[in-house]
Amino acid sequence: MIPDPNSLYGPLDPAPDAGWSSAPPRMGFFTDTSVCIGCKACEVACKEWNNVPGSGLDLLGMSYDNTGALTANSWRHVAFIEQPLPAGHRSPPFTGTPTGEPVSAASAAVAAGTGNRTGTDPGLPTGAPSAAARMATSGPADVLGDPIDAGQRPRHGQGSGDAGAGPQFLGMPGAQPPGRGTGAEGRADFRWLMMSDVCKHCTHAACLDVCPTGSLFRTEFGTVVVQEDICNGCGYCISACPYGVIDQRKDDGRAWKCTLCYDRLGAGQTPACAQACPTESIQYGELDELRERAAARVATLHERGVPEARLYGHDPNDGVGGDGAFFLLLDEPEVYGLPPDPVVTTRDLPKMWKRAGLAALAMAAATVAAFVGGSS
Amino acid sequence: MIVIQGSNMAEAHPVGFQWVMEAKRRGAKVFHVDPRFTRTSAVADSYLPIRAGTDIALLGGVVRYILDNELDFREYVLSYTNAATIVSEQFSDTEDGDGFFSGFDPETGSYVQDSWQYEGHEGSSGSGHTAKERDTAAGLRHESHGAEVGGQTRRDETLQHPRCVYQILKRHFARYTPEMVERVCGIPQEKFLELAEAWTRNSGRERTGMLIYSVGWTQHSVGVQYIRTGAIIQLLLGNMGRPGGGVMALRGHASIQGSTDIPTLFNLLPGYLPMPHHADHPTFDEWVDSIRHPGQKGFWGNARSFAASLLKAYWGDAATPENDFCYGYLPRMTGDHGTYQQVLDMIDGKIKGYFLLGQNPAVGSAHGRAQRLGMANLDWLVVRDLFMIESATFWQNGPEVATGEIVPEECRTEVFFLPAASHVEKEGTFTQTQRLLQWREKAVEPPGDARSELWFFYHLGLKLREKLAGSDLPRDRALLDLTWDYPTHGPRAEPSAESVLREINGYDVATGRPLSSFAEAREDGSTAIGCWIYTGVYADGVNQAARRKSRHEQDWVAAEWGWAWPANRRILYNRASADPDGNPWSERKRYVWWDPEKGEWTGYDVPDFEKTKPPSYRPPQGASGTEGIAGDDPFVMQGDGKGWLYAPSGVLDGPMPTHYEPVESPVRNPLYRQQANPTRKTYAHPVNSVNPSPPEPHSQVFPYVFTVSRLTEHHTAGGMSRTVRPLAELQPEMFVEVSPELAAEVGLAHLGWAHLVSGRAVIEAKVLVTDRLTPLRVDGRIIHQVWLPYHFGFEGLVTGDSANDLFGISLDPNVLIQESKIGTCDVRPGRRPTGSALLDLVGEYQRRAGITPGRNAPAVTIDSGADSDGEGRGDS
Amino acid sequence: MFMGSLAWEGVSGMGLRTFIEGWPVYRQLTGTDPLGRGAAAQSARSAELTARTEAADSVARSVCPYCAVGCAQRVFVKDGQVSQIEGDPDSPISRGRLCPKGAASKSLVTSPLRQTKVRYRRPYSTQWEDLELDTALDMIADRMLAAREQTWEDVDSAGRPLNRTLGFSSLGGATLDNEENYLIKKLFTAMGALQIENQARI
Numbered sequence A: 001m002i003p004d005p006n007s008l009y010g011p012l013d014p015a016p017d018a019g020w021s022s023a024p025p026r027m028g029f030f031t032d033t034s035v036c037i038g039c040k041a042c043e044v045a046c047k048e049w050n051n052v053p054g055s056g057l058d059l060l061g062m063s064y065d066n067t068g069a070l071t072a073n074s075w076r077h078v079a080f081i082e083q084p085l086p087a088g089h090r091s092p093p094f095t096g097t098p099t100g101e102p103v104s105a106a107s108a109a110v111a112a113g114t115g116n117r118t119g120t121d122p123g124l125p126t127g128a129p130s131a132a133a134r135m136a137t138s139g140p141a142d143v144l145g146d147p148i149d150a151g152q153r154p155r156h157g158q159g160s161g162d163a164g165a166g167p168q169f170l171g172m173p174g175a176q177p178p179g180r181g182t183g184a185e186g187r188a189d190f191r192w193l194m195m196s197d198v199c200k201h202c203t204h205a206a207c208l209d210v211c212p213t214g215s216l217f218r219t220e221f222g223t224v225v226v227q228e229d230i231c232n233g234c235g236y237c238i239s240a241c242p243y244g245v246i247d248q249r250k251d252d253g254r255a256w257k258c259t260l261c262y263d264r265l266g267a268g269q270t271p272a273c274a275q276a277c278p279t280e281s282i283q284y285g286e287l288d289e290l291r292e293r294a295a296a297r298v299a300t301l302h303e304r305g306v307p308e309a310r311l312y313g314h315d316p317n318d319g320v321g322g323d324g325a326f327f328l329l330l331d332e333p334e335v336y337g338l339p340p341d342p343v344v345t346t347r348d349l350p351k352m353w354k355r356a357g358l359a360a361l362a363m364a365a366a367t368v369a370a371f372v373g374g375s376s
Numbered sequence B: 001m002i003v004i005q006g007s008n009m010a011e012a013h014p015v016g017f018q019w020v021m022e023a024k025r026r027g028a029k030v031f032h033v034d035p036r037f038t039r040t041s042a043v044a045d046s047y048l049p050i051r052a053g054t055d056i057a058l059l060g061g062v063v064r065y066i067l068d069n070e071l072d073f074r075e076y077v078l079s080y081t082n083a084a085t086i087v088s089e090q091f092s093d094t095e096d097g098d099g100f101f102s103g104f105d106p107e108t109g110s111y112v113q114d115s116w117q118y119e120g121h122e123g124s125s126g127s128g129h130t131a132k133e134r135d136t137a138a139g140l141r142h143e144s145h146g147a148e149v150g151g152q153t154r155r156d157e158t159l160q161h162p163r164c165v166y167q168i169l170k171r172h173f174a175r176y177t178p179e180m181v182e183r184v185c186g187i188p189q190e191k192f193l194e195l196a197e198a199w200t201r202n203s204g205r206e207r208t209g210m211l212i213y214s215v216g217w218t219q220h221s222v223g224v225q226y227i228r229t230g231a232i233i234q235l236l237l238g239n240m241g242r243p244g245g246g247v248m249a250l251r252g253h254a255s256i257q258g259s260t261d262i263p264t265l266f267n268l269l270p271g272y273l274p275m276p277h278h279a280d281h282p283t284f285d286e287w288v289d290s291i292r293h294p295g296q297k298g299f300w301g302n303a304r305s306f307a308a309s310l311l312k313a314y315w316g317d318a319a320t321p322e323n324d325f326c327y328g329y330l331p332r333m334t335g336d337h338g339t340y341q342q343v344l345d346m347i348d349g350k351i352k353g354y355f356l357l358g359q360n361p362a363v364g365s366a367h368g369r370a371q372r373l374g375m376a377n378l379d380w381l382v383v384r385d386l387f388m389i390e391s392a393t394f395w396q397n398g399p400e401v402a403t404g405e406i407v408p409e410e411c412r413t414e415v416f417f418l419p420a421a422s423h424v425e426k427e428g429t430f431t432q433t434q435r436l437l438q439w440r441e442k443a444v445e446p447p448g449d450a451r452s453e454l455w456f457f458y459h460l461g462l463k464l465r466e467k468l469a470g471s472d473l474p475r476d477r478a479l480l481d482l483t484w485d486y487p488t489h490g491p492r493a494e495p496s497a498e499s500v501l502r503e504i505n506g507y508d509v510a511t512g513r514p515l516s517s518f519a520e521a522r523e524d525g526s527t528a529i530g531c532w533i534y535t536g537v538y539a540d541g542v543n544q545a546a547r548r549k550s551r552h553e554q555d556w557v558a559a560e561w562g563w564a565w566p567a568n569r570r571i572l573y574n575r576a577s578a579d580p581d582g583n584p585w586s587e588r589k590r591y592v593w594w595d596p597e598k599g600e601w602t603g604y605d606v607p608d609f610e611k612t613k614p615p616s617y618r619p620p621q622g623a624s625g626t627e628g629i630a631g632d633d634p635f636v637m638q639g640d641g642k643g644w645l646y647a648p649s650g651v652l653d654g655p656m657p658t659h660y661e662p663v664e665s666p667v668r669n670p671l672y673r674q675q676a677n678p679t680r681k682t683y684a685h686p687v688n689s690v691n692p693s694p695p696e697p698h699s700q701v702f703p704y705v706f707t708v709s710r711l712t713e714h715h716t717a718g719g720m721s722r723t724v725r726p727l728a729e730l731q732p733e734m735f736v737e738v739s740p741e742l743a744a745e746v747g748l749a750h751l752g753w754a755h756l757v758s759g760r761a762v763i764e765a766k767v768l769v770t771d772r773l774t775p776l777r778v779d780g781r782i783i784h785q786v787w788l789p790y791h792f793g794f795e796g797l798v799t800g801d802s803a804n805d806l807f808g809i810s811l812d813p814n815v816l817i818q819e820s821k822i823g824t825c826d827v828r829p830g831r832r833p834t835g836s837a838l839l840d841l842v843g844e845y846q847r848r849a850g851i852t853p854g855r856n857a858p859a860v861t862i863d864s865g866a867d868s869d870g871e872g873r874g875d876s
Numbered sequence C: 001m002f003m004g005s006l007a008w009e010g011v012s013g014m015g016l017r018t019f020i021e022g023w024p025v026y027r028q029l030t031g032t033d034p035l036g037r038g039a040a041a042q043s044a045r046s047a048e049l050t051a052r053t054e055a056a057d058s059v060a061r062s063v064c065p066y067c068a069v070g071c072a073q074r075v076f077v078k079d080g081q082v083s084q085i086e087g088d089p090d091s092p093i094s095r096g097r098l099c100p101k102g103a104a105s106k107s108l109v110t111s112p113l114r115q116t117k118v119r120y121r122r123p124y125s126t127q128w129e130d131l132e133l134d135t136a137l138d139m140i141a142d143r144m145l146a147a148r149e150q151t152w153e154d155v156d157s158a159g160r161p162l163n164r165t166l167g168f169s170s171l172g173g174a175t176l177d178n179e180e181n182y183l184i185k186k187l188f189t190a191m192g193a194l195q196i197e198n199q200a201r202i
Helices: A041-050 A105-111 A129-136 A206-210 A236-240 A262-266 A272-276 A287-303 A349-375 B018-025 B039-043 B055-068 B074-080 B131-135 B138-143 B165-172 B178-185 B189-201 B223-236 B284-292 B299-318 B324-329 B339-347 B368-375 B390-397 B399-403 B453-468 B474-480 B497-505 B740-746 B836-848 C016-022 C024-030 C044-048 C105-109 C133-151 C178-190
Strands: A027-032 A076-083 A191-198 A216-218 A224-226 A282-286 A310-312 A325-329 B002-005 B030-034 B046-049 B210-213 B247-249 B353-357 B380-385 B414-419 B428-431 B436-440 B592-595 B600-603 B704-709 B735-738 B753-757 B762-769 B776-778 B781-783 B785-789 B823-829 C058-063 C072-078 C081-087 C119-121 C152-155 C161-165 C168-172
Touching: A027 A191, A027 A287, A041 A076, A041 A191, A041 A272, A041 C081, A191 A325, A191 B039, A206 A216, A206 A236, A272 A282, A272 C081, A282 A287, A287 A310, A287 A325, B002 B018, B002 B055, B018 B030, B030 B039, B030 B189, B046 B189, B055 B165, B055 B178, B055 B189, B055 B223, B074 B223, B131 B138, B178 B189, B178 B776, B210 B223, B223 B247, B284 B299, B284 B324, B299 B324, B299 C178, B324 B474, B324 C161, B339 B368, B339 C168, B353 C133, B368 B390, B368 B399, B380 B390, B380 C133, B390 B399, B390 B414, B390 C119, B399 B836, B414 C133, B428 B497, B428 C178, B436 C058, B453 B474, B453 C133, B453 C178, B474 C178, B497 C178, B735 B740, B735 B753, B740 B762, B740 B823, B753 B836, B762 B836, C081 C105, C133 C152, C133 C161, C133 C168
Parallel strands: A027 A325, B002 B030, B002 B210, B030 B046, B210 B247, B353 B380, B353 C168, B380 B414, B704 B785, B735 B762
Antiparallel strands: A027 A282, A076 A191, A216 A224, A310 A325, B414 C119, B428 B436, B592 B600, B704 B823, B735 B785, B753 B762, B753 B823, B776 B781, C058 C072, C072 C081, C152 C161
């Protein structure tokens, strides 16, 4: 009756471990971000199938991401990262364009035509003297309009001038608006990363471990699902999730997240997001097979000169025992807003519960015995 | 090798883009050329930033690269194109005419094409004077066939004759050097060479390359010529009619191809038959001969049968050979009756009523203010749509109400809003972008008063006929004699879409038997065909468009999924996938070939050739029509059976493409004195204006270039996406994308507001500062471009100003499509003014720019010499 | 240890044994799932869950109404309502995939913002009012005939036939069916109405 300490940590086939004696193969997602086109069909297909409510009408300014994060009302989330970095497969997109040079009102005057005065300054706003004054200065200005010292010119830093000298921008969604900190040397290289994020369906799912109601449970497919008829909204799962995925819905208080379309799986169907995905960025299948496929894809990309391709969440020996939904990334996980080294938050629970658990189980057994006995 | 230019395929056609990704997975290289780095660029192998409106310069550079390095697929070019054909000695090029080909008539701003003809055909073929063709958008007719040309031509197979097409082309593009490409387009030479090398390296006998475009090419004042340049490259490289090749036009609406084939367009009848012109086509014979061009090669030789069969389908028993099949019933064009002319006529009070059928011009058409003012000056307006769109509520919530230009209490337009049935509430066919018809089954009944267009027009027709019953006016005969008796079903008396499809397909009049092929069309009235190119869609009485044989149960061509016109052919001109002797060019690229044993063409697709005509067939002297097509003439709809590197007629603004600046440009044309397309269609109407471009003064009042397009998350004018919550929340606000450099220059903050001013309007948008836009160096100057989505309007879950309001109205001369991919503007920080202050701001800009409403820059550019206008002309 | 918090009010109405056997802790202790995280924790709803497409009364084979790629859709209907729209995996064009717009088709056709009643705005009015569909059809027919009457052109100045009206015009059709466009063109042409345009011009 004492749980094997290993079952909350390390490699494991989670469905049989959760009592599914004739469990089908573990199913999961492999999300290959190298072919993602950021169309968000996954977000919509998920909402349509699962009747997920609206998640707000806000322009977030995080590139094309107006969803923001995985929430109770967004079970798929496409992150967009704009980076002044080379993309392995591509020649530098802005080579030779004049982005390295400062631009000025004077250059706009030249660009506008003859460069001769015709009595109207180019683009001179008629109604805003401050803007006019700004444009009249020959030096470049940053986005806030502060003149920039030519010595340490941030290209277009938000704030006054530390972007050029600061640490390299990692592109963490939400950390900064796009279009900053590309360095005074200009920007020949650029890439735009897109990734459809989702619940990881951890092998060792802390959300499930801490759920006091049995609402969160491990399905026969090895996935982790919140049962909406059980959840009482206690919220323990939310702080337990090492990825910050699971979330409470404001109006009903219950926890919601990706179910990996448990209802569709039961009918032998593909989850809605994977079925919709136009470019096979989201692939659904048996986890073992997906892991093989992913390894082959990484090898192909390395061959084709994309050394930055790497897998995330595929390793059964990682801190969550490997993810049921894992990813091929083109940069460090942090860049996509993913924790670099997630660890199941209940990793040390077995030790702590060795003593407490015994007592609790004994009590529970006595309670059940009393009921069963009384009815016969 | 896939070149995507004038299209943002990953964003606008994401599911089609899966095949680009599939090709990429197999090793294909993807190039994307676009003014801004998009989601397509993100997965492309190479991205080339380009100054909007300069695509011909780039593509012309590729043509020159091919010809100078003799990288053309010579055997293909010699046999299948008109490279060897000798052109009239009267022809002179733009290179000798400072931007004009021979034959320009400054009076009408259009060409007389006689001098463009093949030698020996001057004056005897071609359109002659083209001013009329422009007004009737005659270029559209050529969607299914080439223009008139002599079938028998003089050729020089060595390609050395100075007047053969090959040499003319070579001279014409000689100045399109990598340096010139850089100077015009802002594309660095190394980037250009990367494209040119890859394109040529991946084309030829063993390999094919594909070109993909969309409205990024068509919505220009030189739009047709953009596509011509792409076609020239693909012909030179031997990429036409072959698998993995071609020029793919990605169309933007579920059945926009269908609505061109079965046109709701003023200048066409079904199957690209022209609507008659009052002066040119007074009689049936003259009309038919203008289509079939007696003496010309090719399948249009049967035009009389197609025309007679259409009229027979329209007027049934009333249409007889004796009365020219009621030809006299057809209305006649006198000029331009296009949508922009209509809008100006509405403003002028000439039009009383207007139907909008799933269309939202208040947001989706250029010059939104003109659209709304036009609608506000109607007697009545009928809007049929799923949602309450801007074009139905302009009188209530439009921007002109805010400025006081439209006062609801003073606006007399009577508005009928009729709810429409959605795509799942009716049955029928859509024709998708590759000419494939797919039948949709009806899933549910439409809610409430919602009805299909089929229901609406059928019952409207019944009512009209009822009201006119007994009329003895000649004008009413056409309506009363019309065949209008479709079976209906259900409690709402829904007409049978299948019976309409059967009429479109055509049938034998005597027996009612559906026809299998347009070869069965007869000119004696024994066949009735609603749209001859669709004949076969109902072959054997079976709805072929409804076929849904799984892709897993058939080969990769999937001929049993839906039905493609013509004749269920999936790749047009596929005879060219075999060499002149009929053998595949290569095993890798085999598609259609001649089987000498069986004596017929065979392959994976329906051969686009007479099935038993051998490759060795040579037409007898003087043969015309299909008989005139030789066994190695794959372009069977062209008058000479050849692919046209040079278009002796049919294209109104030149036999070859040449670079002109957009109508609104901050840059002087580096190639010619002539600044913009001299044949462009302009409207001198007080509501319309064009921002000044060099060499006209004051162009610097509008120093920035703006371009507009789609987002994945929205659809066109937003009527089907801003109203749908899961889409609205993905792109919830109008925004403008600017480069960090421009943001710094103008003083724009990320997520702050900006407003953009043109000579027509001022609109505001949230600012997205992004590295995806870059300034370009053009001829030593810095050019800033900004980008806007055009989806927003004032109704729906998410709203915003409409980008199309910024545009004026200038059209391509061939097809009368507006230039709405580029304009000039000013960009200013902060929100726009409201109320009358908004009008004051636009007026102020007009004054400073010297804009006189209704005045266009002259068609022929007059170089005012160096800066003749000085300080005095502008404001202070 | 991972004990369920029981909803006691659920007891009445089911037999006690059934209730007990359905109790997660009981299943946990007696079944294969001693930690109560999987099989034992599965709720009654979860156990009965199935894809709603399985329960559809009918499935219509359709095509996406947005762009021109022509992605095939399956439209699932339950009790006369659209219950799901998704890609048709049989299609050689789309292979069952949809973009966000295609994937939102169910929201499109079931949107609460859809207009389902005829609306009418009188000249100079500041508001909409209701109108019967048949009345609207009648009024529109009258207006068409009147506009045609007022603007009819029999012949040009040289006496050549014109046979037309420029009194009313139309724009639309690129999202309509071929059959619909065919009837529109046929009817308008027979009325002599020339000014029929659609998105293909734009």
